[in-house]
Amino acid sequence: MTLHIETPLVESRPLSLAANRSVWIKLDALQPPGSFKIRGIGAACELHARRGKRRFLSSSGGNAGIAVAYAGRRLGIPVTVVVPQTTTERACQLIRQENAEVIVHGETWHEANQLAVSMLGEDDAFLHPFDDQLLWTGHASLIDEAARQGNKPDAVVLSVGGGGLLCGVIEGLRRNGWDDVPVIAVETEGADALARSLAQGSRIELARIESIATSLGARQVCQRAFELAQQHPVHSRVVSDREALAACERFLDDHRILVEPACGASLALPYFAADSLAGERVLVVVCGGVTATLDQQRLWRDALRA
Structure with a gap:
């Protein structure tokens, strides 16, 4: 499955x-x-869940963030997505619709990504939007x-x-x-x-x-x-x-x-x-x-x- x-x-x-x-x-x-996006993000989230991670963190106000939020809801793991200020309200709504937390930070994705990485704890898994084997x-x-x-x-x-x-x-x-x-x-x-x-x-x-x-x-x-x-x-x-x-x-x-x-x-x-x-x-x-x-x-x- x-x-x-x-x-x-x-x-x-x-x-x-x-x-x-x-x-x-x-x-x-x-x-x-x-x-x-759910193909790779879903597979990564399933692996992190098996490894005992207890929260998913991501930095995307678009398709990747929505995919992480969806995967987290399906797997029963909390999700936090950091989005830049340019993110549309619809994107934020779609992320929240999957029961994920949305944090708005920075003018660009790079700034949002920096905050997301800084929040990473020992029990968290970071889901990069595109740069991950x-x-x-x-x-x-x-x-x-x-x-x-x-x-x-x-x-x-x-x-x-x-x-x-x-x-x-x-x-x-x-x-x-x-x-x-x-x-x-x-x-x-x-x-x-x-x-x-x-x-x-x-x-x-x-x-x-x-x-x-x-x-x-x-x-x-x-x-x-x-x-x-x-x-x-x-x-x-x-x-x-x-x-x-x-x-x-x-x-x-x-x-x-x-x-x-x-x-x-x-x-x-x-x-x-x-x-x-x-x-x-x-x-x-x-x-x-x-x-x-x-x-x-x-x-x-x-x-x-x-």
Whole structure:
């Protein structure tokens, strides 16, 4: 029994027509807490629970924090999530909905993270949003499922924030004998730490995040993601906020599933930039985003029009 569910892998006719190739979507937006994050975070929380940890601490105002809160409730272990001041009230509400404590601190995730780490006691476990081997191994289950559910893809498309999903997918590809399958790593302009790092040849840190895709808002990808992007065939792509949001809106029309712009970044390639794809059969990770609402989509759209 795991805290995540096996999600559908389906061929998307609308995306396939738009991209002029067979596009398959792994629907991790359907995970109980709303995103792929529960795969790795759930596995890590289960391990920490077996080791006798009595509280989970995390530092995320988005999908990771919600996943930790969900895991804690399911396992009967208290959770404290430190969020920055930029966190939406909806995200805080979703964390509290899982009976977790929310502490608002600092202007950025980095400041919230520093406080969370300083609070760590002997009986506590710290759940990092993306930089943890336990998370990567858990996220790799996404590819394990895809290998059971369908044929080998010619490429995997995914969104990159801190790089946790990238690390997990590459681990999954390797352990299923799909080492040669390239990964197309997508970011939005203004949250493109990986793309800039690869272009420069060293891991850079963005001065600030200038994108509405806040779930991609790590100013620096983790070291392991940067290393794997140079060892595995990884192709970096950057899309605009407008393209990411437009992809969310089209995906809602096509599949009745609402995702956030961080997820829309990946969907933007088959919708609007099919030339960036490789091969005849492409797997797109629909990573989710539970904080997205129709009202929030309208606010993002208005902000981009301004």
